Amino acid sequence: MAGLNKSDMKNPVINWIDTRMPVFTLMQREYGTFPTPKNFNYFWNFGALAMIALMIMIATGIFLAMNYVPNTGLAFDSVQRIMRDVNYGWLLRYVHQNGASMFFIVVYIHIFRGLYYGSYKYPRELLWIIGVLLLLIMMATAFMGYVLPWGQMSYWGATVITNLFSAIPLVGESIVTWLWGGFSVDNPTLNRFFSLHYLLPFVLVGVVFLHIAALHITGSNNPLGIDVKGPQDTVPFHPYYTIKDSVGTCVFLLIFAILVFFFPNFLGDPNNFLPANPLQTPADIVPEWYFLPFYAILRSVPDKLGGVVMMFGSIAVLFVLPWLDTSPVRSARFRPIYRQLIFLLVISVIALGFVGAHKPEGIWVVIGRVATTYYFLHFLVILPILGKLERPRPLPESISRPVIGPGGSGGGPLPGRAPAKPMEKP
Amino acid sequence: MRLARFALLGALVGALAAGPALAQEAEAPTPPAQKWSFSGLFGTFDLAAAQRGFQVYESVCSNCHSMRLLHYRDLAGIGLTPEQIKAVASHNTVPLGLNDQGEPITGPALPSSPFRSPFPNEKAARAANNGALPPDQSLMVNSLPGGPDFVYAVLTGYKEPPPGFNLQSGMNYNEYFPGHQIAMPQPLQADQVEYADGTKATIEQEAHDVVTFLTWAANPEMVQRKQIGVRVVLFLVLMTGLTYVVKRKVWSDVH
Ligand code: HEM
Numbered sequence: 001m002a003g004l005n006k007s008d009m010k011n012p013v014i015n016w017i018d019t020r021m022p023v024f025t026l027m028q029r030e031y032g033t034f035p036t037p038k039n040f041n042y043f044w045n046f047g048a049l050a051m052i053a054l055m056i057m058i059a060t061g062i063f064l065a066m067n068y069v070p071n072t073g074l075a076f077d078s079v080q081r082i083m084r085d086v087n088y089g090w091l092l093r094y095v096h097q098n099g100a101s102m103f104f105i106v107v108y109i110h111i112f113r114g115l116y117y118g119s120y121k122y123p124r125e126l127l128w129i130i131g132v133l134l135l136l137i138m139m140a141t142a143f144m145g146y147v148l149p150w151g152q153m154s155y156w157g158a159t160v161i162t163n164l165f166s167a168i169p170l171v172g173e174s175i176v177t178w179l180w181g182g183f184s185v186d187n188p189t190l191n192r193f194f195s196l197h198y199l200l201p202f203v204l205v206g207v208v209f210l211h212i213a214a215l216h217i218t219g220s221n222n223p224l225g226i227d228v229k230g231p232q233d234t235v236p237f238h239p240y241y242t243i244k245d246s247v248g249t250c251v252f253l254l255i256f257a258i259l260v261f262f263f264p265n266f267l268g269d270p271n272n273f274l275p276a277n278p279l280q281t282p283a284d285i286v287p288e289w290y291f292l293p294f295y296a297i298l299r300s301v302p303d304k305l306g307g308v309v310m311m312f313g314s315i316a317v318l319f320v321l322p323w324l325d326t327s328p329v330r331s332a333r334f335r336p337i338y339r340q341l342i343f344l345l346v347i348s349v350i351a352l353g354f355v356g357a358h359k360p361e362g363i364w365v366v367i368g369r370v371a372t373t374y375y376f377l378h379f380l381v382i383l384p385i386l387g388k389l390e391r392p393r394p395l396p397e398s399i400s401r402p403v404i405g406p407g408g409s410g411g412g413p414l415p416g417r418a419p420a421k422p423m424e425k426p
Numbered sequence: 427m428r429l430a431r432f433a434l435l436g437a438l439v440g441a442l443a444a445g446p447a448l449a450q451e452a453e454a455p456t457p458p459a460q461k462w463s464f465s466g467l468f469g470t471f472d473l474a475a476a477q478r479g480f481q482v483y484e485s486v487c488s489n490c491h492s493m494r495l496l497h498y499r500d501l502a503g504i505g506l507t508p509e510q511i512k513a514v515a516s517h518n519t520v521p522l523g524l525n526d527q528g529e530p531i532t533g534p535a536l537p538s539s540p541f542r543s544p545f546p547n548e549k550a551a552r553a554a555n556n557g558a559l560p561p562d563q564s565l566m567v568n569s570l571p572g573g574p575d576f577v578y579a580v581l582t583g584y585k586e587p588p589p590g591f592n593l594q595s596g597m598n599y600n601e602y603f604p605g606h607q608i609a610m611p612q613p614l615q616a617d618q619v620e621y622a623d624g625t626k627a628t629i630e631q632e633a634h635d636v637v638t639f640l641t642w643a644a645n646p647e648m649v650q651r652k653q654i655g656v657r658v659v660l661f662l663v664l665m666t667g668l669t670y671v672v673k674r675k676v677w678s679d680v681h
Binding site: 038077080083084090091094235239240243244246247250251253254257258260261262264265270271273274 | 467495500561564565568569570571644646647651652654655656658659662663665666669670672673676677680
C-alpha cells in the first residue's frame with residue numbers, strides 16, 4: 001500500500017478520491033500554498049490573463065463550430081447566420097473575434113514582462129522556450145481562424161501568407177500545393193484549416209500545461225530579478241495572488257467588454273464583410289493588427305526569400321535569447337543601458353506595426369528598414385556585447401530587504417550559476 | 427529612461443498623425459459626418475426613419491441591389507407588426523421551389539422568405555447595368571470604409587462633372603465616389619417616394635432614411651448589444667472596485 005496518498009482533505013469524498021489520486025493535494029500544492037515572491041507588480045497578471053483568454057476562445061469556438069459550415073460556398077453565410085439567427089450568436093462571434101485580439105495584447109505584454117525583467121535567463125530558459133512555442137502555435141491558430149469566415153481578407157490573407165512558402169528554393173512550389181490541397185486556396189484549404197483551427201487550441205492547452213510545470217520547478221521571477229532567499233520573501237499563492245489576479249481579470253474583462261459591446265468591428269477590416277472573391281484582389285492586403293510587425297519585416301526586405309527568412313527569424317531569435325543576452329543580471333531595473341534599449345525595441349516593434357498597415361512606399365519603407373534593422377541588431381549584436389560592457393547597479397540583498405545598505409555598492413550576490421563580475425572599469 | 431518614454435510617445439503620435447495624412451492622398455474627399463440616431467454608446471435606431479428607409483429600399487434600391495442575408499420576418503426589428511410583414515412579403519414574387527410536376531414555381535413571398543433579389547445571378551445583374559455589378563446591400567454599410575457617412579455622401583453626391591473631366595460612357599459623376607466615376611445612375615430624386623407619415627421626401631431625407639435602414643440591416647443586433655453592454659460594463663466596474671478592496675484587505679498584512 002506504499003502508493004496511497006496520505007490526504008489532508010477534510011471532506012470525506014474528496015479525501016477518498018485524493019487518497020487514490022492526489023489531484024487535490026497537487027492543486028493545493030501548486031496553486032494553494034505554492035510559495036510565490038511577494039513583490040510582484042501587475043505585470044505578473046498577464047500569464048493568468050492569457051489562460052483566461054484561451055479558455056474563453058475555446059468555449060466560444062466550440063459553440064461557433066456547432067453552426068459554422070467549412071465549405072467555400074457556405075462559410076460566409078453560415079457566419080452571418082450565426083450573427084443574425086443563432087440566439088446570442090452575435091455575442092459568441094464578437095467575443096471570439098475580439099478575443100483573439102485580447103489574447104494577443106495580453107501575450108505581447110506577457111512577453112514584454114519577460115524581456116524587461118529578464119525572466120528568460122537561468123534557470124528559466126526552457127520555460128521561456130516553451131512560451132515562444134506557445135506564441136507560434138497561437139499565431140498559426142489565429143491565422144487559420146481568420147480564414148474561416150471566408151471574407152475577402154480571409155481569402156487573400158491566406159493566399160499571400162501560404163504563398164510565402166513558395167520562396168523556399170526547389171521544393172517551395174510543391175510545399176504550397178501540398179498546403180493548399182490543390183492549386184489555389186480553395187475548399188480543401190478551408191477544410192483543413194478548420195480542422196487544424198479546432199485542434200491547435202487543445203495542443204495549446206497541453207503546452208500551457210508544460211509551461212506551468214516548468215514554472216513550478218524554477219519558481220517565478222520577480223521585478224527585482226533576484227532569487228528567493230527564504231520564506232520571508234514569499235507569500236502563498238492563495239489567497240494573495242488569486243485575489244491579485246482577480247483584480248487584473250476584472251480589468252481585462254472590462255476592456256474586453258467595451259470592445260465587444262461597443263466597438264466590435266473596430267479592429268476588423270471592412271473588406272471581410274465582403275464574401276471571398278478569387279477574381280477581385282483588394283486594393284491592399286493587410287493581416288490582422290497582431291501580425292502587422294511581422295508583415296512589415298517581411299515587406300522590408302527586397303528579396304522574397306530574404307523577407308520570409310527574416311520574418312520567421314524575428315521569432316527564431318527569441319528561442320535563443322537566453323544565450324544571446326550575456327548579462328547575469330535579470331531585471332532591467334539594475335541595467336541602466338538595457339533599460340533604455342528595451343524601450344527602443346518596443347518603439348521599433350510598434351513602428352513596424354504601423355509600417356505593416358501601409359503600402360510599402362516612401363517613408364514607410366525607410367521606417368520599416370530602420371526598425372527591422374534595430375530589431376535584429378538589438379538581439380543579435382547589442383545584447384551579447386552589452387552584457388559584457390554594461391555596469392549593473394548594485395542588486396539588493398533580498399526581496400524582503402530591497403533597500404540597499406550603506407555605501408551603495410554593498411549589493412547581494414549576482415543571480416545565475418557563475419559568480420560573474422560586472423565589468424569594473426578602473 | 428524619461429527620454430525613452432518621450433521617444434515612445436513621439437513615435438506613437440507621429441505614426442498616428444502620419445496615418446490619416448497619407449490616407450488623404452486618395453482621390454475622393456472625406457465624406458462629411460452626419461448626425462445618426464444610432465451613433466454613440468447609447469444610440470438606437472430611429473425606427474420611423476428605418477421604416478421610411480425600407481420604403482426607399484423597396485421602391486428604389488431593390489430594383490438593382492439584392493439583400494440576400496435578410497428575411498421578411500427580420501423586419502420585426504424595425505418595428506413592423508406580423509400583419510405588416512405578411513403584407514410586405516406578399517407584394518414580392520419570389521421562387522418557391524418546385525411544384526409536384528418538378529417545375530420551378532414562383533409566388534408571393536412568406537415572412538420566412540429571403541428578400542427578393544432583382545436578378546437571378548451575377549451575369550444577369552451585370553447585363554442589366556452596363557457591365558457593373560450592384561453589390562449586395564446586406565452588409566454594405568459595414569464593408570465600405572467610410573460607413574454610413576460614405577453611403578450618404580455617395581447618394582447625395584451626384585453633380586455635373588467639372589469642365590474637362592473625362593467621363594466614360596455609361597458612367598456618372600459623383601463627388602465622393604473614389605475616382606468620381608460611378609456606374610450607378612443617381613438613384614434618388616426628390617419626391618420619389620411618398621412617405622406615409624407625411625415626411626417631406628427630399629433627396630437628403632431619403633438618403634438619410636435609407637442609410638438608417640441599411641445600417642440596421644447590417645447590424646440588426648446593435649441595440650440589444652449596446653443595452654447588454656451598458657449592464658455588463660457597469661457590473662464589471664463594480665466588480666473591479668470590490669475585488670480591489672478585497673485585495674487591499676488581503677494584502678494588508680504583507681510588508
Ligand atoms: C487559441 C485560441 C483561438 C484563437 C486565437 C482563435 C482565433 C480565431 C480568429 C481570429 C477567427 C476569425 C474571427 C472572425 O474574423 O470572424 C476565428 C474564427 C473561428 N474559430 Fe477560432 N480561435 C481560437 C480557438 C477556437 C476553438 C477552440 C474553436 C472550436 C472549437 C474555434 C472555432 C472557430 C470557428 C468555428 C470560427 C469561424 C467563425 C467566425 O469567423 O467567427 N476557435 N478564430
